[in-house]
Amino acid sequence: MDKVVRMSSEKGVVIFSKSSCCLSYAVQVLFQDLGVHPTIHEIDKDPECRDIEKALMRLGCSTPVPAIFVGGKLIGSTNEVMSLHLSGSLVPLVKPFQANLC
Amino acid sequence: MNSTSTHFVPPRRVGIYEPVHQFGMWGESFKSNIGNGNMNTPSHIIIPANNQKLDNNLSEETSHGTAGTPHMFDQEASTSRNPDKIQRRLAQNREAARKSRLRKKAYVQQLETSRLKLIQLEQELDRARQQGFYVGNGIETNSLGFSETMNPGIAAFEMEYGHWVEEQNRQICELRTVLHGHINDVELCLLVETAMKHYFELFKMKSTAAKADVFFVMSGMWKTSAERFFLWIGGFRPSDLLKVLLPHFDILTDQQILDVCNLRQSCQQAEDALSQGMEKLQHTLADCVAGGQLGGGSYIPQVNSAIDRLEALVSFVNQADHLRHETLQQMYRILTTRQAARGLLALGEYFQRLRALSSSWATRHREPT
Numbered sequence: 001m002d003k004v005v006r007m008s009s010e011k012g013v014v015i016f017s018k019s020s021c022c023l024s025y026a027v028q029v030l031f032q033d034l035g036v037h038p039t040i041h042e043i044d045k046d047p048e049c050r051d052i053e054k055a056l057m058r059l060g061c062s063t064p065v066p067a068i069f070v071g072g073k074l075i076g077s078t079n080e081v082m083s084l085h086l087s088g089s090l091v092p093l094v095k096p097f098q099a100n101l102c
Numbered sequence: 103m104n105s106t107s108t109h110f111v112p113p114r115r116v117g118i119y120e121p122v123h124q125f126g127m128w129g130e131s132f133k134s135n136i137g138n139g140n141m142n143t144p145s146h147i148i149i150p151a152n153n154q155k156l157d158n159n160l161s162e163e164t165s166h167g168t169a170g171t172p173h174m175f176d177q178e179a180s181t182s183r184n185p186d187k188i189q190r191r192l193a194q195n196r197e198a199a200r201k202s203r204l205r206k207k208a209y210v211q212q213l214e215t216s217r218l219k220l221i222q223l224e225q226e227l228d229r230a231r232q233q234g235f236y237v238g239n240g241i242e243t244n245s246l247g248f249s250e251t252m253n254p255g256i257a258a259f260e261m262e263y264g265h266w267v268e269e270q271n272r273q274i275c276e277l278r279t280v281l282h283g284h285i286n287d288v289e290l291c292l293l294v295e296t297a298m299k300h301y302f303e304l305f306k307m308k309s310t311a312a313k314a315d316v317f318f319v320m321s322g323m324w325k326t327s328a329e330r331f332f333l334w335i336g337g338f339r340p341s342d343l344l345k346v347l348l349p350h351f352d353i354l355t356d357q358q359i360l361d362v363c364n365l366r367q368s369c370q371q372a373e374d375a376l377s378q379g380m381e382k383l384q385h386t387l388a389d390c391v392a393g394g395q396l397g398g399g400s401y402i403p404q405v406n407s408a409i410d411r412l413e414a415l416v417s418f419v420n421q422a423d424h425l426r427h428e429t430l431q432q433m434y435r436i437l438t439t440r441q442a443a444r445g446l447l448a449l450g451e452y453f454q455r456l457r458a459l460s461s462s463w464a465t466r467h468r469e470p471t
């Protein structure tokens with residue numbers, strides 16, 4: 001879906017979430033902890049919510065939300081983000097997108 | 103000896119027959135016989151007369167087996183003195199005997215009822231055991247009790263968890279034995295992998311149980327009380343795991359130290375993120391439940407959205423277990439086989455001690471002060 005491709009290709013960390021999804025919120029908090037300001041798309045507020053969900057699933061997400069993209073590339077859902085982080089691979093991945101803390 | 107006694111004595115004259123202490127016995131049987139409404143003394147009761155003269159007659163009579171006569175005779179002898187008093191006393195005896203029998207009947211009925219109840223309870227207990235409920239034996243070695251919901255998924259989980267703990271204890275013993283002895287790395291590696299897989303098994307079990315009843319898993323009711331004190335989203339905190347293990351590794355390479363530090367930090371950050379997500383879930387659920395008008399009395403419209411929120415709990419439990427899984431996995435990656443073995447032994451013993459603490463605590467309460 002074009003819209004999804006466009007949205008996910010935005011610079012930095014993009015998180016597809018829903019306003020009611022607290023797990024998405026947890027992922028958001030994690031990225032913020034790492035000094036990253038992710039772009040959040042609350043798809044339940046989008047009229048094309050259903051289509052977006054389907055598109056995300058087709059891209060390989062186990063659940064439509066949260067779906068995390070870094071630098072246009074699909075990382076996965078909460079599981080993948082957590083695994084990456086504990087193995088120490090997440091920080092290098094988001095390093096170019098970390099906000100300047102000076 | 104020719105004079106009859108001036109005060110009432112039971113028609114049976116003790117002095118002639120047995121010693122006094124038997125009087126009570128006879129008095130009892132006399133009472134009960136009388137109480138039966140059988141005023142005609144059965145033939146086996148031989149009532150002696152007071153009168154010596156009459157004694158001779160009596161013995162003649164009784165030798166012929168006609169007991170009725172002596173009785174009537176004796177009554178004649180005593181009623182001539184205190185007829186009313188005797189009658190009254192007899193009536194009192196009858197009444198007392200009747201009451202005694204009624205009391206006995208009530209007591210026996212009570213016993214019977216209790217007995218039936220006991221049998222019923224035993225049957226229920228057997229049924230429950232067969233269905234897989236872990237029935238506590240009063241001392242808290244494991245705080246499993248009847249699951250509130252009697253949910254078959256939960257019942258299965260409780261049973262499986264009981265087995266899991268048993269297997270865990272066995273593995274810990276084995277690790278302890280081999281680490282004190284000599285074991286080659288290949289075999290040790292196998293043991294370590296088995297131990298790791300055992301933990302991963304538990305997470306799988308919990309995932310299934312969470313689908314059956316997430317509140318049950320969240321509550322940690324399947325763990326012992328001391329373990330529950332440290333509960334975080336249905337299990338132990340991954341960062342606690344690291345805190346427990348790290349002091350047991352004396353020799354770590356620089357790389358290992360760096361890796362462990364990084365792991366600690368990322369573990370903590372992940373935990374915080376999940377904790378905050380849980381808080382948000384609590385807030386949104388509270389808002390959902392309190393939504394609309396409170397005091398109006400109708401909750402039906404909000405229930406569905408609340409239930410939707412609760413579904414998210416299952417994801418959180420799964421995520422928390424995933425975090426535990428990953429933490430263990432990473433430690434395994436960072437450490438050598440022998441270090442990992444020691445670490446798993448330390449971790450296993452830590453939980454064993456918590457369980458033992460729970461038992462001691464529970465027993466302590468039962469001891470008299």
